[in-house]
Amino acid sequence: MKKHTAQVKGNVAACKKASKEDILKCKQALDETAAKKKEKKQGGINLREEVNIVHEEGDEFEDDEVELRSRKRPHVLGPLDRYTEINPGSSDTTTSGLKKVKQPNIKDAIWKKRSHEVSQYLARWVYEAGIPFHAIDNDSFKRFVEAVGQFGPGYEPPS
Numbered sequence: 392m393k394k395h396t397a398q399v400k401g402n403v404a405a406c407k408k409a410s411k412e413d414i415l416k417c418k419q420a421l422d423e424t425a426a427k428k429k430e431k432k433q434g435g436i437n438l439r440e441e442v443n444i445v446h447e448e449g450d451e452f453e454d455d456e457v458e459l460r461s462r463k464r465p466h467v468l469g470p471l472d473r474y475t476e477i478n479p480g481s482s483d484t485t486t487s488g489l490k491k492v493k494q495p496n497i498k499d500a501i502w503k504k505r506s507h508e509v510s511q512y513l514a515r516w517v518y519e520a521g522i523p524f525h526a527i528d529n530d531s532f533k534r535f536v537e538a539v540g541q542f543g544p545g546y547e548p549p550s
Contacts, residue, residue, distance in 0.1 A: 393417040438530055442537040 397417035398405035409417075517524060526532060539546055 393421055397421055435533070438533050439537050442534050442541060 394401075394417075395403045396406050396409045396413050398409065398414055399418075399421065513527070516522075517527065
């Protein structure tokens with residue numbers, strides 16, 4: 392509605408009845424929202440950069456890791472994932488040529504499925520342990536998750 396009233400082109404039609412005051416208010420609200428999103432994203436990036444797990448030079452799994460390239464941040468998977476890699480080719484447009492569409496990628500599908508499974512385990516643990524759901528918004532929890540991700544498989548939690 393704000394984009395409609397602010398006459399932002401792209402997703403919606405511009406409102407022809409909006410006053411200049413309404414247009415300015417909506418544009419300001421949209422700009423504030425975008426600034427908050429950008430700040431939150433940068434905070435997450437800074438938080439992840441704080442965590443750095445250094446692997447020994449002799450770690451076997453580092454040599455076999457496959458880095459997946461996607462539209463989001465890169466994902467690192469294990470040695471068997473190299474057999475699921477598919478090169479979708481260079482076809483970026485539909486047959487009509489009107490809209491650029493990226494061909495679905497098996498790596499993204501695998502990553503989405505794994506991410507969903509991990510989220511289910513996390514949700515089950517939070518529920519069974521009686522932890523308030525907002526606890527996962529805590530920065531120290533995010534650092535912990537990033538550290539476990541950098542550590543890789545085989546992490547043994549303390550007793």
